[in-house]
Amino acid sequence: MTVATNMAGRGVDIILGGRIESHNSPQPLLNLRGGEGELSKDSSQEKSEWQKKHDLVVSLGGLAIIGTERHEARRIDDQLRGRAGRQGDPGSSRFFVSLEDDLMRIFAADRIKGMMEFLKMPEDEPIENKMISKAIESAQEKIEGFNFDTRKHVLEYDDVMNKQRETIYRKRREILESKDLKEKTLEAILGEVKKIAQFHAAGYKEEWNTKELKESLGAIMPLPADFDEAVGKIETSENLVGFLEKLAADIYEMKEKQIGFEQMREIEKVLFLRTTDMMWMDHLDEMEHLRDSVRLRAYGQKDPLVEYKNEGHKLFQDLLAAIQAQFTSMIYKVTLTPPENRQSRVANRPSTNSPQASSGNNSVGRNDPCPCGSGKKYKKCCGK
Structure with missing residues (x-):
């Protein structure tokens, strides 16, 4: 017996009789040492033991799926049922639902309780009726419709940003190219x-x-x-x-x-992209x-x-x-500093270890425009 939530194992092929201990597959692997098509002695014995277990489970009716709650989405329930009867194996599935479950309490409890009172059915007697199944399916359809509308509404909001994003990316691509x-x-x-x-x-x-x-x-x-x-x-x-x-x-x-013509073209591209x-x-x-x-x-x-x-x-x-x-x-404020002037200014800059230098550097943040007028950030220009 395996106890699992209604979300676990929905994508697993549960093998009747279990897996062969030495392999990850119910089909025994070929023993390459004995030649193609031959099985080793150990593999044959394991295969025989597995076949006995498999036949026993099949004779008992195969895999039985017992669901203790219906999911909001019918797809989940169907996938859970689908674990039984895989690859032609026998199997069965059955769901047990309580009127106190969230799905029933929100969507179908009042109607079913009214029917129970009308028929004067005791509370401890299980109900098995097509009307119950239809009520559950109707509740699931309502929830699925609500979830679909929610996703659709979110998508409509996202479409607004997608159109703006496409416009900006197109402009950036034009600048880059x-x-x-x-x-x-x-x-x-x-x-x-x-x-x-x-x-x-x-x-x-x-x-x-x-x-x-x-x-x-x-x-x-x-x-x-x-x-x-x-x-x-x-x-x-x-x-x-x-x-x-x-x-x-x-x-x-x-x-x-x-x-200069070439430098100005490069500056234009950098400023356009950065801005x-x-x-x-x-x-x-x-x-x-x-x-x-x-x-x-x-x-x-x-x-x-x-x-x-x-x-x-x-x-x-x-x-x-x-x-x-x-x-x-920004484009009119761009100036180029000769390399020799920049090097001399960096060389004459006080050491960062001194108290005076630390207090002076606080006036210019690392992400602020460089005072030299290059248009670059301080950390990428004179702050290197």
Whole structure:
């Protein structure tokens, strides 16, 4: 007799009579020393003993499966029944169910108890009726349907993230496979400049906030000394946008000449990838928080899934805009330090063992941008 849970042994071929002690299979192995097709004396004896046990179990009816509870999924019950009668062997199966089992208590207990009271059946008398079997099957179908709807609902939430993930991965793949990102870089720069101009200088000239316009642009790129004078001569928003886009492109061309064409292309790729990866990780956290909180909107008679899709779309659009803004802000600040200057600066740096050095290093974290202006993290640049 083997006592097991309803989850154990469902994938095992239980052999009537047990296994031959010296082998992992009921079929005796060939003795290679005696030649092909011949059995050793020990194997023949073991085979004979196993056959007697096998015949005895078969004469008793084979393997009997006794289930003491019905599982929520019929598939589990069917697999448990399937242990009997394997490979043509005889066998039987029988389930015993209590009205106090979770499956019966939640879905079918009231109906069956009502039937017992109607028929005036004693509580200690076992019930064997097709109505009971149908009630159990009906309860299992309800649970399976509920579980299916739950998985389907979770999948619908996951589909929202999958679409966003595909978009981000496609953009990263384009960056990795591209050899020249100048056009994409200028597109991001001009898009950010246009957004700033339309925010601070929309409508009539009297409504322009040139002070904040200059501050916003100055935080991104260096502005010429005659910027205020040039902006003062412009009368329309369209002309202002065109002027600022040309100014941003000219400043970028100057930056490219200072750094070099090939180096600038490499910097563009690194900054695009780094900005995208960092912003994407933060976005994943925001989407997780949104998924946890959006369920409460069901109390306001709103579909949480629809709200999650709408809010997730807004967050994703904000992510793309934030990537563009962060990249534009970083690309103009990139500077290259000559190797000899970097080596001399590292050599002149105080020893980390001294108290003064430890207090000074606290101002720059290892993951902070390097003060040298290379655009790299401190630990990957001067902090090596």
